[in-house]
Amino acid sequence: MAHGAGGKASRRLVEGLFAPLLLASTSEPLGDAAHLDFNGTRIAITTDSFVVKPLSFPGGSIGELAVNGTVNDLAVSGAKAEAMVVTYVIEAGLPTPVLEAEVRAMGNAARNAGVKIAGGDTKVVEHGKADSMYITSTGIGRPLRGVTLDPRSARPGDKILLSGPIGDHGITILLARGELDLEADLSSDTRSLLPLVEALVKAAGPGVRWMRDPTRGGVATSLNELARDCRLGITIIEEQLPVRDAVRGACELLGLDPLHIANEGQFLAVVAPEYADAALNALNLSSGGEQARVIGEVRQQPAGSVLVTTLYGGSRIVDMLVGDPLPRIC
Amino acid sequence: MKFVDEFREPEVITRTAEEIRRLADPERHYRIMEVCGGHTHAIYRFGLKDLLPSNIELIHGPGCPVCVLPMGRIDDGLAIAQRPDVIFAAFGDMMRVPGTQGSPLEHKARGVDVRIVYSPSDALKLARVNPDKHVMFFAIGFETTAPSTALTLVRAKAEGVHNFSVFCNHVTIIPAIRAILDSPDMRIDAFIGPGHVSTVIGCRPYEWIAKDENKPVAVSGFEPLDILQSIVMVLRQLRAYQAKIENQYKRVVPWEGNSAALKAMAAVFELRPYFEWRGLGFISQSALRIKDSYAEWDSERRFDVPGVRVTDPKAAQCGEVLKGVLKPQQCKLFGKECTPEHPVGALMVSSEGSCAAYFNYEHRKTAMVTSIASVA
Numbered sequence: 001m002a003h004g005a006g007g008k009a010s011r012r013l014v015e016g017l018f019a020p021l022l023l024a025s026t027s028e029p030l031g032d033a034a035h036l037d038f039n040g041t042r043i044a045i046t047t048d049s050f051v052v053k054p055l056s057f058p059g060g061s062i063g064e065l066a067v068n069g070t071v072n073d074l075a076v077s078g079a080k081a082e083a084m085v086v087t088y089v090i091e092a093g094l095p096t097p098v099l100e101a102e103v104r105a106m107g108n109a110a111r112n113a114g115v116k117i118a119g120g121d122t123k124v125v126e127h128g129k130a131d132s133m134y135i136t137s138t139g140i141g142r143p144l145r146g147v148t149l150d151p152r153s154a155r156p157g158d159k160i161l162l163s164g165p166i167g168d169h170g171i172t173i174l175l176a177r178g179e180l181d182l183e184a185d186l187s188s189d190t191r192s193l194l195p196l197v198e199a200l201v202k203a204a205g206p207g208v209r210w211m212r213d214p215t216r217g218g219v220a221t222s223l224n225e226l227a228r229d230c231r232l233g234i235t236i237i238e239e240q241l242p243v244r245d246a247v248r249g250a251c252e253l254l255g256l257d258p259l260h261i262a263n264e265g266q267f268l269a270v271v272a273p274e275y276a277d278a279a280l281n282a283l284n285l286s287s288g289g290e291q292a293r294v295i296g297e298v299r300q301q302p303a304g305s306v307l308v309t310t311l312y313g314g315s316r317i318v319d320m321l322v323g324d325p326l327p328r329i330c
Numbered sequence: 331m332k333f334v335d336e337f338r339e340p341e342v343i344t345r346t347a348e349e350i351r352r353l354a355d356p357e358r359h360y361r362i363m364e365v366c367g368g369h370t371h372a373i374y375r376f377g378l379k380d381l382l383p384s385n386i387e388l389i390h391g392p393g394c395p396v397c398v399l400p401m402g403r404i405d406d407g408l409a410i411a412q413r414p415d416v417i418f419a420a421f422g423d424m425m426r427v428p429g430t431q432g433s434p435l436e437h438k439a440r441g442v443d444v445r446i447v448y449s450p451s452d453a454l455k456l457a458r459v460n461p462d463k464h465v466m467f468f469a470i471g472f473e474t475t476a477p478s479t480a481l482t483l484v485r486a487k488a489e490g491v492h493n494f495s496v497f498c499n500h501v502t503i504i505p506a507i508r509a510i511l512d513s514p515d516m517r518i519d520a521f522i523g524p525g526h527v528s529t530v531i532g533c534r535p536y537e538w539i540a541k542d543e544n545k546p547v548a549v550s551g552f553e554p555l556d557i558l559q560s561i562v563m564v565l566r567q568l569r570a571y572q573a574k575i576e577n578q579y580k581r582v583v584p585w586e587g588n589s590a591a592l593k594a595m596a597a598v599f600e601l602r603p604y605f606e607w608r609g610l611g612f613i614s615q616s617a618l619r620i621k622d623s624y625a626e627w628d629s630e631r632r633f634d635v636p637g638v639r640v641t642d643p644k645a646a647q648c649g650e651v652l653k654g655v656l657k658p659q660q661c662k663l664f665g666k667e668c669t670p671e672h673p674v675g676a677l678m679v680s681s682e683g684s685c686a687a688y689f690n691y692e693h694r695k696t697a698m699v700t701s702i703a704s705v706a
Binding site (some may be wrong): 008009101179180233248252254255257309310311312313314315316317318319322326327328329 | 331334338340341344347373375376377378379380381421422423425426446447448450452454469475496554670671680681689690692
């Protein structure tokens with residue numbers, strides 16, 4: 001199961017099995033989307049499967065996630081989603097209104113994100129399989145002009161930007177499962193990141209070196225991947241991390257670290273220092289980017305690792321998530 | 331957040347750290363054991379070691395229930411879980427702890443019905459909604475979690491829920507501290523006492539540590555300021571050649587403990603004559619078992635338990651680390667054969683285990699410093 005949780009084991013599975021057997025080149029760092037060149041025409045392509053329980057939760061549902069997740073994977077690879085195809089794997093006996101609600105949610109999300117749904121496929125599997133519904137979506141996009149992204153272009157002194165508060169999605173899902181008698185005024189942050197990414201690229205394109213949406217495995221996992229790919233150290237300042245009180249409270253209670261919790265509507269960017277102010281301004285002035293902040297910077301050391309400096313000048317290493325985040329009780 | 335933020339106020343923290351530096355005699359080396367895994371975790375999570383002078387060494391104690399649980403107990407519990415009619419319920423803490431045939435999570439991936447619960451009463455709820463299954467709660471923890479297990483058993487009996495039982499691994503903290511103090515290679519100057527356990531047992535059970543062993547104890551909360559204040563308390567005592575029990579965590583810990591919780595425990599549990607602790611060996615009267623009057627709800631009596639005994643790999647030096655004789659990184663297996671992803675020894679298992687905490691939060695920092703030093 002840990003192989004699907006987005007952390008270390010997932011990475012090992014991809015790098016140890018899928019990449020060597022399936023990919024044309026294994027020397028490129030693995031990103032959220034692939035950029036291909038057909039005789040001078042460049043396109044970006046990505047695919048993602050959505051497995052979520054419960055299907056709908058405060059702030060969103062699986063149909064909406066399937067669109068936003070794909071649009072966002074393209075956006076943080078520096079591309080604008082143009083079209084997608086979707087596959088529904090449906091458990092026999094799923095009530096029609098539930099299915100209809102998800103199809104509608106998908107349609108609305110696609111309209112909001114400005115992406116066309118060009119086709120799809122459905123399969124029905126026996127009752128007891130597929131947890132009500134799985135969705136796979138594949139999107140293609142057009143590369144944005146004026147930005148080239150590569151984690152290996154990060155340099156010491158570059159700033160790390162974060163688009164907004166972290167952990168909302170993961171904690172919302174945890175609470176929506178209803179196993180905890182906890183309630184919080186919290187909803188998933190699922191949204192299309194394209195408008196924010198476009199604003200950032202417009203204001204600071206030549207200075208933007210890398211972007212990533214920290215979904216499963218959270219900010220910690222994305223930054224560890226960056227640190228590994230660029231072979232530099234990432235230092236983040238704990239007090240700069242935007243975390244809502246409800247998320248912080250739930251994490252305190254359950255012994256979880258917000259840095260490991262999933263997000264569906266935030267992204268991280270590495271920006272050259274001379275572009276950092278312009279980049280942050282552009283995000284702060286965009287709708288939904290008001291809480292964007294510089295949370296840290298790229299440094300020479302500790303190479304390949306992420307260091308968090310705490311409020312009191314102490315520090316700790318933050319690793320990738322190992323398996324799913326599990327609550328600590330005893 | 332109330333009761334959290336005021337104990338993380340940077341200015342107060344810095345002032346307290348300065349006081350520690352003032353109190354610590356530069357000629358002397360201090361070895362202070364924080365008994366509880368929660369403290370170990372907080373010390374690393376907040377980088378508190380960076381605030382202490384280098385002659386104050388924090389030794390991570392035995393107070394991590396997952397770490398001290400012998401592998402054989404996990405195998406026993408998972409053997410019962412293999413039965414098709416059984417649901418194995420446990421805290422998230424247990425889920426990645428390896429048995430010889432893999433962890434509960436790995437068993438779940440193989441089709442065993444394993445559920446994460448947040449309290450024993452959630453496990454009882456599971457039993458009520460699954461009347462055709464038997465729900466076994468795999469109970470772990472010190473006096474912190476034992477009362478809620480006890481109350482759940484009382485409720486199960488009162489409500490006549492017969493498809494529920496507890497596999498009891500509850501342990502008690504005092505005998506473990508005694509075992510550490512009795513160890514011939516023991517070298518500890520003072521204790522940071524466990525806050526959560528003390529909300530139940532109070533401060534009185536520690537008095538012998540001061541009286542007979544002449545070691546200061548400060549029962550401590552879990553916020554950064556709590557831990558630093560407790561260090562101040564024991565340093566003041568050491569400076570004055572005193573040894574007494576101080577309660578830093580007064581906002582939560584009553585001196586006499588929680589009598590309702592103690593009563594519930596006494597109604598349901600009795601002491602086992604001896605119990606094996608991972609890393610420390612057998613310690614007499616150090617664990618709880620379910621009384622005869624609750625035998626029907628005792629998984630160990632209800633099912634055939636293989637009674638597996640698994641010795642830790644000889645190369646793993648968990649015992650020495652637990653007693654503070656070795657630092658985590660001085661163990662031969664640390665970071666090589668033994669990592670949080672593939673723990674060999676007990677202390678690498680839970681994020682509160684000193685080896686896992688050290689591995690996750692600290693060791694690459696040190697690796698970095700040494701690599702810079704070796705270049706220079």
